[in-house]
Amino acid sequence: MELIDGNEIASAIVEELTAIVSTYRTSKPCVAFVRVGEDPASVSYVRKKEKTAGRIGIESKLFVFPETISQDGLLQEIDSLNQNSDVHGILVQAPLPDHMDERTVFNFVSPEKDVDGFNATNLGKLCQEDEDAFVSCTPAGIVELIRRKGIETEGKRVVVLGRSLIVGKPVGMLFLGKGSPGNATVTYCHSRTPDLERHTLEADILIAAIGRPRFVTENMVRPGATVIDVGINRIPDETKKSGYRLVGDVDFEKVAPKASYITPVPGGVGPMTVAMLMANTVKAYEKSAAPS
Amino acid sequence: MELIDGNEIASAIVEELTAIVSTYRTSKPCVAFVRVGEDPASVSYVRKKEKTAGRIGIESKLFVFPETISQDGLLQEIDSLNQNSDVHGILVQAPLPDHMDERTVFNFVSPEKDVDGFNATNLGKLCQEDEDAFVSCTPAGIVELIRRKGIETEGKRVVVLGRSLIVGKPVGMLFLGKGSPGNATVTYCHSRTPDLERHTLEADILIAAIGRPRFVTENMVRPGATVIDVGINRIPDETKKSGYRLVGDVDFEKVAPKASYITPVPGGVGPMTVAMLMANTVKAYEKSAAPS
Numbered sequence: 001m002e003l004i005d006g007n008e009i010a011s012a013i014v015e016e017l018t019a020i021v022s023t024y025r026t027s028k029p030c031v032a033f034v035r036v037g038e039d040p041a042s043v044s045y046v047r048k049k050e051k052t053a054g055r056i057g058i059e060s061k062l063f064v065f066p067e068t069i070s071q072d073g074l075l076q077e078i079d080s081l082n083q084n085s086d087v088h089g090i091l092v093q094a095p096l097p098d099h100m101d102e103r104t105v106f107n108f109v110s111p112e113k114d115v116d117g118f119n120a121t122n123l124g125k126l127c128q129e130d131e132d133a134f135v136s137c138t139p140a141g142i143v144e145l146i147r148r149k150g151i152e153t154e155g156k157r158v159v160v161l162g163r164s165l166i167v168g169k170p171v172g173m174l175f176l177g178k179g180s181p182g183n184a185t186v187t188y189c190h191s192r193t194p195d196l197e198r199h200t201l202e203a204d205i206l207i208a209a210i211g212r213p214r215f216v217t218e219n220m221v222r223p224g225a226t227v228i229d230v231g232i233n234r235i236p237d238e239t240k241k242s243g244y245r246l247v248g249d250v251d252f253e254k255v256a257p258k259a260s261y262i263t264p265v266p267g268g269v270g271p272m273t274v275a276m277l278m279a280n281t282v283k284a285y286e287k288s289a290a291p292s
Numbered sequence: 293m294e295l296i297d298g299n300e301i302a303s304a305i306v307e308e309l310t311a312i313v314s315t316y317r318t319s320k321p322c323v324a325f326v327r328v329g330e331d332p333a334s335v336s337y338v339r340k341k342e343k344t345a346g347r348i349g350i351e352s353k354l355f356v357f358p359e360t361i362s363q364d365g366l367l368q369e370i371d372s373l374n375q376n377s378d379v380h381g382i383l384v385q386a387p388l389p390d391h392m393d394e395r396t397v398f399n400f401v402s403p404e405k406d407v408d409g410f411n412a413t414n415l416g417k418l419c420q421e422d423e424d425a426f427v428s429c430t431p432a433g434i435v436e437l438i439r440r441k442g443i444e445t446e447g448k449r450v451v452v453l454g455r456s457l458i459v460g461k462p463v464g465m466l467f468l469g470k471g472s473p474g475n476a477t478v479t480y481c482h483s484r485t486p487d488l489e490r491h492t493l494e495a496d497i498l499i500a501a502i503g504r505p506r507f508v509t510e511n512m513v514r515p516g517a518t519v520i521d522v523g524i525n526r527i528p529d530e531t532k533k534s535g536y537r538l539v540g541d542v543d544f545e546k547v548a549p550k551a552s553y554i555t556p557v558p559g560g561v562g563p564m565t566v567a568m569l570m571a572n573t574v575k576a577y578e579k580s581a582a583p584s
Contacts (some may be wrong), residue, residue, distance in 0.1 A: 103420055120416030127415050127461050128395055155486050163468055169419050176455055176480050185491065187479040188468050194447050199477065 001256050002149075004228075004263045006141075009148050010271035014056055017278050021057040029285035030059040031089040031115060031277075032081050036074065036100075042093045049091070052274050058281055061087065071100045075108050082110040087264035088288050089115035089281040103165075112287065115280035118166065119287060126170055129177045132287075134280050138172035141272025142207065142228055144182045151205070151226055154183040158202035160218070161249070163190045167209040167230055175205070196220065208249035218254040226261040230269050293443075293548050294521035296520075296555045298433075301440050302563035306348060309570050313349040321577035322351040323381040323407060323569075324373050328366065329359035330394075334385045341383070344566050350573055353379065363392045367400050374402040380580050381407035381573040393489050395457075404579065410458065418462055423467045424579075431463035433564025434499065434520055438473045441553060443497070443518055446475040451495035453508070453541070457480045459501040459522055467497070488512065500541035510546040518553040522561050 003210030021028065031053055046062065053060040061080075065074060074096075081090050088111045096102050106118035114122050125133030135143075146153060158175045162168035163232050168188065169264030175184040189199050190210070200206055201218040208216045209230035221227060231249030256262050263269055296415050313320060323345055325338050338354065345352040355373075357366060366388075373382050382405045388394050398410035406414050417425030418555030427435075438445060450467045454460035460480065467476040481491050482502075492498055492512040500508045501522035513519060523541030540557030555561055 045573065103422065106418075120420055120422070121413045122416065123419050124412030124414065124416030127419065128399075128412055128457055130395065130412070155484050165420055169465070169468070172480075173461070176461070176482075181484075183484040185481055185485040187477065188464075189477055190468075190475075192447050192475040193477040 001259050002261050004145050004149055004261050004268060006145065006268040006271045009145060010141075010149075010275040011145070013272075013275040013279060014052060017056045017058075017275075017282055020282060020288055021029075028057055028059050029088050029281050030061065030086055031091060031281045032061045032063060032084075032087045034063045034065070034074075034078065034081070034090065034092045034109065036069060036093075039095070042095070046093050049277060051126060052278055053281070055236060056278055056282075058278060060285065067097050071105065074105060076292055078105070078108050082108075082113060085288075087280065088285040089113050091116050091277065113284055115277055115284055117170075117280065123165070123170060127173050129149050129179070134283070135174065135276075136166055136170050137273045137276040137280065138167050138230060138269060139174055140276040140279075141177050141269055142171050142176070142230070143174050144276065145228070145263065145269070145272060146205070151181075151261060153181040156184050156204040157187070157202055158184040158205045158207065159189060160207045160209065160231075161188045161189050161196075161200070162207075162209035162211075163188055164209060168207075171207055171209070210249055212249055213247050214249070214251040216250040216255060218251070218258055221255050221258050223258050224260045225258070227255055227259045227263070228269065229263050229265050232270060236243050252272075293551050295537060295548075296437050296441055296553050296564045298431060298437065298555060298560040300369050301437060301448050302433075302567040304440075305436070305564075305567040305571060309348045309350075309574055310425065310568075312574060316577075319571050320349055320351050322353065322378055323383060323573045324353045324355060324368065324376075324379045326355045326357070326366075326373070326382065326384045327503065328357045328361060328385075328388055329336060331387070333404060334387070337384050341566055341569060343571070344570055348570055348574075350570060359389050363397065364391065366397060370397070370400050374400075377580075379405065380577040381405050383408050383569065395411065405576055407569055407576055409462070409572065415457070415462060419465050420469070424573070427568075428458055429565045429568040430459050430461050430561060431466055432524070432568040433561055434463050435466050435473050437520070437555065437561070437564060438497070438518070443473075443485075443553060445473040445497065447498040448476050449494055450476040450478045450497045450499065451491050452478065452480050452499045453482070453488075453492070454499075454501035454503075455480055455524075456501060460499075461550060463499055463501070502540055502541055505539050506541070506543040508542040510543070510550055513547050513550050515550050516552045517550070519547055519551045519555070520561065521555050521557050522558060524562060555572065 034193045050060050090109050109120050111121040117134040122134045136231040160172045172186045176186045197220045205226045207228045213233035229248035229250040329460045351462050382401050403411050403413040409426040414426045452464045464478045468478045497518045499520045505525035521540035521542040526536045529537040
């Protein structure tokens, strides 16, 4: 079994991006972070993204709005960022308050600045295998892990557990495409799939993105499979100061010995998501104008 | 075995649409057909669509351009249709000449008038399960056949043979969604899938969309499966005046006795594609303004 070290691979990407950004002479890429309310997890995620941007030389602007802002009010703010030519990428941190429709808000971000890849146009371009697409960051990060570890996907069987818009659906589409990684036979399973093990046991590459702590157990995994764990779940742990610890959707201790490759939680897919956001921001900058 | 009669179901849809359109008092839906060159199959497809539109009471305008028109020239023509508020739907008949990039042309049609559903934005909205999406007509027609025959999909296994942008990918996404039909476990197979039978033999619903005449044989189909044949292939036939006949991707004579439901070719999915185009045009009209 080999651990897929997401921190190490994400660091390599951050270094590569830093080298690219250092060649830009007259301006730098700029990403706008939009946060609504003070949810502690959102505050911490956005701070982590700001830090990584700073390390690379990407400028970032933080816009914080009160939880009480109306959806129309938020759309107006996004519109002014869409119009602002100094801003190359826009990230609206999820989750949004209950009185908003996330799909409407994400679809309102200009497709050219949609570095999160949540916009319908970018999702469609991903399905079209258009290189111009901004691919949503977690699926892009998963594919990048597979690519950099040199794991073969052509003719292999990929099983995706979960059909979310942000992870499940797009990651399956990426492995189904004609690129490399790609050309896999892809099966989508979810909460309505009976006999889950029947499918997961056939997977050469198993992607768990269902948000249920340690749901994937060793009896569900074929010996020698590659296991990608997208889940980030808090479970109570009295030995920790915080009173909890993070676990994935995979029962790591039991599954790892059977796998050929496996991502840990934390330190697997998570850091890749941030790295791919930065890669998308650099791409948005390069598309916006000839860098100089 | 029960035959799924696409002509009969498409006729029912045409009748329903005719009744709806007859209630519009001051204006009628209008679809623009754009054809480039004189490919006989394209001429015949467009004529069939014009006829069906006429029967429903949908106005149609035909725009024919010479094969030598540049891509930019065609995009300008589409732009003027995008701007024309009397036109509610635009269909650019495929295939386009070799000097054009079909994806670029299809993506240029305004998403609000994209009754063919080939635009990236509509494909993304389909993935987002947005009811506003124009779903491309063949996948929408397949789902409608399944719905009207009352075939259960929840928890069932759907296997899609083919990963095209126009049929394979979107039809799988529709069966994966949370609607009804929907909630299926979906597997995509294609030319790079080894041991195809291993997958197809597990299908409760098998969708063949690979464009290879009579490729699906009886040893690939589970007894009792529903078989949807999307292929339209010409094979030589000396007994016909034309010298050819149409067959699907399924070896109908041999597969039919094993299936519980099966679509014939012709007369299965084909007529549904035209009917769903008309349904999309009525939808575009209703979205464009309050009908009156």
